[in-house]
Amino acid sequence: MSREPPHYFGAGPALLPESVVKQASQDLITYLSNDVGVCEISHRSADAIDIINTAKARLAQAYSIPDTHEILFAQGGGTGAFAAVAYNLTAAYAKKTGKKGTANYLVTGSWSEKAAAEAKRLGFTTHIAANSKQSAGKYGSIPDSATWQFTNDISYVYYCDNETVNGVEFPADISANLPQGVDIVADMSSNILSREIDISKFAAIVAGAQKNIGVAGITVYIVRKDLLSRLPHEEEVALGLPIPPIVFDWPTLAKNNSTYNTLPIFGVHVLSLCVKSVLDKGGLKAQQEESESKADKVYQVIDKYPQVFNAPVAKDARSIMNIVFTLPSPELEKKFLDGAKELRLNGIKGHRSVGGIRISNYNAVTPQSIDILVTYMESFAKII
Amino acid sequence: MSREPPHYFGAGPALLPESVVKQASQDLITYLSNDVGVCEISHRSADAIDIINTAKARLAQAYSIPDTHEILFAQGGGTGAFAAVAYNLTAAYAKKTGKKGTANYLVTGSWSEKAAAEAKRLGFTTHIAANSKQSAGKYGSIPDSATWQFTNDISYVYYCDNETVNGVEFPADISANLPQGVDIVADMSSNILSREIDISKFAAIVAGAQKNIGVAGITVYIVRKDLLSRLPHEEEVALGLPIPPIVFDWPTLAKNNSTYNTLPIFGVHVLSLCVKSVLDKGGLKAQQEESESKADKVYQVIDKYPQVFNAPVAKDARSIMNIVFTLPSPELEKKFLDGAKELRLNGIKGHRSVGGIRISNYNAVTPQSIDILVTYMESFAKII
Numbered sequence: 182m183s184r185e186p187p188h189y190f191g192a193g194p195a196l197l198p199e200s201v202v203k204q205a206s207q208d209l210i211t212y213l214s215n216d217v218g219v220c221e222i223s224h225r226s227a228d229a230i231d232i233i234n235t236a237k238a239r240l241a242q243a244y245s246i247p248d249t250h251e252i253l254f255a256q257g258g259g260t261g262a263f264a265a266v267a268y269n270l271t272a273a274y275a276k277k278t279g280k281k282g283t284a285n286y287l288v289t290g291s292w293s294e295k296a297a298a299e300a301k302r303l304g305f306t307t308h309i310a311a312n313s314k315q316s317a318g319k320y321g322s323i324p325d326s327a328t329w330q331f332t333n334d335i336s337y338v339y340y341c342d343n344e345t346v347n348g349v350e351f352p353a354d355i356s357a358n359l360p361q362g363v364d365i366v367a368d369m370s371s372n373i374l375s376r377e378i379d380i381s382k383f384a385a386i387v388a389g390a391q392k393n394i395g396v397a398g399i400t401v402y403i404v405r406k407d408l409l410s411r412l413p414h415e416e417e418v419a420l421g422l423p424i425p426p427i428v429f430d431w432p433t434l435a436k437n438n439s440t441y442n443t444l445p446i447f448g449v450h451v452l453s454l455c456v457k458s459v460l461d462k463g464g465l466k467a468q469q470e471e472s473e474s475k476a477d478k479v480y481q482v483i484d485k486y487p488q489v490f491n492a493p494v495a496k497d498a499r500s501i502m503n504i505v506f507t508l509p510s511p512e513l514e515k516k517f518l519d520g521a522k523e524l525r526l527n528g529i530k531g532h533r534s535v536g537g538i539r540i541s542n543y544n545a546v547t548p549q550s551i552d553i554l555v556t557y558m559e560s561f562a563k564i565i
Numbered sequence: 566m567s568r569e570p571p572h573y574f575g576a577g578p579a580l581l582p583e584s585v586v587k588q589a590s591q592d593l594i595t596y597l598s599n600d601v602g603v604c605e606i607s608h609r610s611a612d613a614i615d616i617i618n619t620a621k622a623r624l625a626q627a628y629s630i631p632d633t634h635e636i637l638f639a640q641g642g643g644t645g646a647f648a649a650v651a652y653n654l655t656a657a658y659a660k661k662t663g664k665k666g667t668a669n670y671l672v673t674g675s676w677s678e679k680a681a682a683e684a685k686r687l688g689f690t691t692h693i694a695a696n697s698k699q700s701a702g703k704y705g706s707i708p709d710s711a712t713w714q715f716t717n718d719i720s721y722v723y724y725c726d727n728e729t730v731n732g733v734e735f736p737a738d739i740s741a742n743l744p745q746g747v748d749i750v751a752d753m754s755s756n757i758l759s760r761e762i763d764i765s766k767f768a769a770i771v772a773g774a775q776k777n778i779g780v781a782g783i784t785v786y787i788v789r790k791d792l793l794s795r796l797p798h799e800e801e802v803a804l805g806l807p808i809p810p811i812v813f814d815w816p817t818l819a820k821n822n823s824t825y826n827t828l829p830i831f832g833v834h835v836l837s838l839c840v841k842s843v844l845d846k847g848g849l850k851a852q853q854e855e856s857e858s859k860a861d862k863v864y865q866v867i868d869k870y871p872q873v874f875n876a877p878v879a880k881d882a883r884s885i886m887n888i889v890f891t892l893p894s895p896e897l898e899k900k901f902l903d904g905a906k907e908l909r910l911n912g913i914k915g916h917r918s919v920g921g922i923r924i925s926n927y928n929a930v931t932p933q934s935i936d937i938l939v940t941y942m943e944s945f946a947k948i949i
Contacts, residue, residue: 182594197605217571256782414686426683
């Protein structure tokens with residue numbers, strides 16, 4: 182079984198590195214010395230525990246994760262993580278202060294908007310510290326940090342580091358622009374493992390795996406360890422804290438090395454292989470250089486032909502991972518998509534909510550694929 | 566890539582049919598006319614939607630699911646379903662009556678015990694209508710239905726149709742023994758698709774896929790459609806109903822054909838292939854005959870050598886799917902396990918909480934595997 186290396190720019194579930202696909206396909210049949218495949222072994226078997234620990238060790242190596250932080254795996258995706266964050270960060274704040282506090286959200290696109298709405302729906306007190314749609318009329322920029330307005334009882338500050346739908350990415354972590362000592366939570370579902378990060382600055386990093394680090398069905402949490410204990414249940418109830426389903430209770434996950442309930446070990450294994458492929462490239466520094474170089478090529482051709490390619494995102498907020506643009510008319514957009522398809526350049530249609538074109542530039546997208554795409558864009562721009 | 570057909574009796578994640586493993590492994594590389602595999606396509610692509618709808622159609626065919634019921638897929642496993650059931654059934658009861666009601670649980674093993682505990686922890690009013698550990702001193706039987714005691718405000722009655730850890734299975738659905746018209750919820754995580762069932766009797770059936778119907782990471786809900794709407798959010802809050810994370814909100818899942826958020830399409834595809842393998846055998850009637858015939862063989866050899874094999878479960882509560890027994894000493898147990906391993910009879914150690922031996926007799930376990938196992942048990946019993 183093999184395939185022609187694809188040129189696939191889908192936003193997620195997304196392309197996997199060729200070596201990972203091959204290995205995963207093999208491991209479905211038999212895994213190591215087992216008579217059965219990796220989907221069939223018990224999540225409590227020695228081989229499954231080794232898969233979990235290897236995935237954690239590789240992630241820890243890639244990010245130089247300090248001892249202060251723990252890695253958890255769970256089900257539920259990014260949308261499940263919206264809830265998990267609110268439950269666990271609020272509980273941690275309540276343990277420290279005896280109060281529920283207010284969750285402060287920076288809203289710069291669809292995903293952070295949804296995250297804030299979910300916390301509010303669940304009964305948490307939320308506050309929108311900044312909203313680029315309100316300040317700029319549409320998503321596509323990051324409001325000047327001088328305009329961010331926080332409450333005095335911040336349980337945590339939440340932001341989405343890279344907005345997949347809108348193509349907006351924070352150029353750096355935001356800790357310098359926040360009140361000192363607040364707990365920072367970042368959703369890195371679409372840019373985890375794409376660039377170097379100082380993990381110590383974060384209370385929690387959350388990411389659905391299916392964009393840049395594996396397959397759908399696994400969520401990664403990198404959590405500061407002091408968040409992994411809570412008040413006794415009765416005290417939380419007395420404080421009026423919403424109680425999380427136990428599958429979203431980080432202390433329970435941590436106590437059980439992510440196997441309180443059945444963890445999809447296949448997904449953890451694929452994640453581990455994806456992290457390995459970054460380590461094999463030379464680690465995050467090398468990956469970041471590659472990601473930036475690939476993105477630069479696409480943005481250059483966009484900027485070279487502004488009459489053909491319209492990039493709606495402010496330059497200082499342009500995403501390295503999801504490059505969005507539009508064409509002057511629906512007819513030209515269709516022509517662009519049709520021509521791309523002929524070259525097997527697939528998965529480039531923009532999100533249904535915004536339309537246009539979106540080039541997802543995840544780690545599995547090779548420089549060769551980007552070169553073919555850029556050549557196509559250039560020739561398209563010249564002939565129309 | 567191929568493997569020697571395994572003789573694997575693990576309780577879950579469990580064996581998959583050989584044809585399913587082969588197909589899944591192939592589909593990881595490329596799926597239909599895509600350049601990429603089934604883990605890499607968008608959950609909103611035409612092929613993904615077709616996977617979802619095909620899985621639903623096959624399940625509907627296998628069970629003759631009536632139009633009154635809807636099929637949902639989600640993440641979270643059986644443990645997530647404990648919470649989802651409490652949230653959604655209580656909301657449905659509140660919509661009907663304006664009250665929270667009391668969730669009534671029949672506890673016949675570890676899983677129903679956990680389900681009841683989770684509902685209570687989340688703030689629902691719960692009542693244990695029967696508990697075999699309390700009435701009989703240990704799990705291993707089903708209390709006489711004449712002794713079941715219900716409240717007057719039943720929001721729903723919950724039971725675990727097959728207790729995987731304890732090897733206890735209800736011989737038939739329990740509707741005849743319940744107050745008329747109550748909503749019945751059954752956890753069928755370990756016996757879904759093993760026998761014929763009249764779906765119309767259930768408000769909801771829930772099942773983690775990784776035992777008898779696929780891989781870890783997918784939960785199946787078969788839900789009566791009138792449960793798929795709720796009171797307005799503000800009214801639920803005013804009633805003091807715990808609010809579910811949106812990933813556990815069945816009306817939201819139903820409205821979006823299970824793709825409100827990213828659904829692990831690979832898992833749905835494997836589930837679909839597993840259902841197809843039952844349909845190919847001749848459907849649920851044929852599967853039930855095969856399952857019972859396989860289980861009979863094992864129970865017969867157990868009963869033939871009562872001085873060697875001790876079956877702790879009452880005969881009328883014996884599970885077809887998880888056959889548990891103990892041997893007279895830890896030494897003999899070890900000898901039994903070692904001998905089995907030499908014959909590649911794997912995955913037969915009992916659950917860590919109860920010890921002993923457990924033979925899981927899921928649909929993917931072939932009659933050939935059972936024959937080899939039974940021959941081994943017989944020869945073991947004769948020589949010791």
